Amino acid sequence: MLASLANLSASHAHVIASSGGFLIEPGIGLMIWTLLVFGATMFLLSKLAFPRISEALGRRQAAIEDSIDTAERTRAEADEILSEYRERLKEAREQSDEIVQRARQAAEVHDREAKERGQETLAEAAKRAERDIEAATERALQDIRKEIAELTIMATEKVTRKTLTDEDQRRLVEEALSELDFSGISSGAQQN
């Protein structure tokens, strides 16, 4: 049948060629060639080209998706680390503030205690000095009394030309001393 169609088309060839009708005259041989060539092309492309391109594109898409996922995960981790770091920084700041506060309080306490201790020491020293002065005054007064007693005895012996007994001496000294007023010295010493 194909051969008869070919013969038919050949017999009309010269008529068609002169009019240009061959342009729209389908040729059965060419149609079969087209079918074969197109079929072979489709087969080759389906086996050797399309799957590979599709696979490469799929791989690229997977890689891109993976990269995006990784980037998002990394960013989330970074955010987490950043917030943790900020938290720690905040804690450290709070701790340092607390330390400074405590140090300040300790310094204040220490200062106050030092002041108190100083005042106490000062008061104690003053008391001690007072006591020393009183003791010195007392000693001085004793010395003065002793001097006065001796002077009084000596004076009395000279006046009376007799030696006084111990009884007389004691009485005379007490009388002489009672006439003397040491209150001023004593109080002055106390004031100092």
Place this chain on the structure above:
Amino acid sequence: MSAVSSSSAPAGAPAPAPSSNLKRTLLIMAGVWIGGMIVLFVIFGSGGRNSTYQPQNEFKLDNWVHLGVFSINKAVLYLLLAAIATCASMIYIAKRMQSRPNKVQTAVEMLYQLMRDNITGGNLDEKMAKRWFPFIATLFLFIMFSNLVGYIPLPTNTEHKIDVLGLHIPSFSLYAATANLSIPLVLALLVFISYTFEGIRAKGPIGYLKGLVPGGVTGGMAVFIFGLELLSNFMRLMSLSIRLFANILAGHLIILFMAGALAVILGVSALAWFTIPFGILLFAFEVGLVAALQAFIFATLTAIYLGGAVAEDH
């Protein structure tokens, strides 16, 4: 053309503004173009109308190898060239797919995504798209490569031969497999059979035929619409094949006319000088837009027809 391009060089003007420089260059080119035509017309004049030259014979298919119905002619050669170009380029790229693509791979990937996501994925559901992608993608690539190969001048015009050192070499000419009706017709037939087969598989033979009539139409009107729809289905066969064939044939014819055929027919040599810039522009237009656009239209309509055949409502 070489005279035109050599005349476009500026004549050493003292640093003019770029726009005025361009304007002057264009004016010189236009002057050379029109002047050249006048000069050629004056020298060669008109040789009278040439009735022996038949431009349609550029598309005539002479059998080169006689194999009966399978005889090999120019169209078969271009078919094979298109198939080889399609397979070689796609397989070459596919075998060297890198995770960091170069420019060519990026272009092929864009083409692949256009076929997968827009042409197929945009018109068919996931299952159908997966099943029919190889067919639709091959249609797109095969037609596009066939169209593009058709714009490469090849020594295929056995009617006119050039004598080079005693060797009779066929003259160079443009031809495309898709500029012959048989080839788009077979592709359209494949499309027609495919979507009819899919429609019948999805709905059954009766269901598919019933589906041609829109829901709600009954009685005599349903019969009329059924006939109309049946006719329109066969018309798809015509429109698919003739659209591609006529576009490519018209493109080749107009390039042929602008490249000199018009001057040969009218016997006015000067006319070739006038039409050649249009020929170059048309050639660029055909290569840059029409070749891919026609393939895109063919593949997209195939996907639409396949989607329509299995859709619930016609």
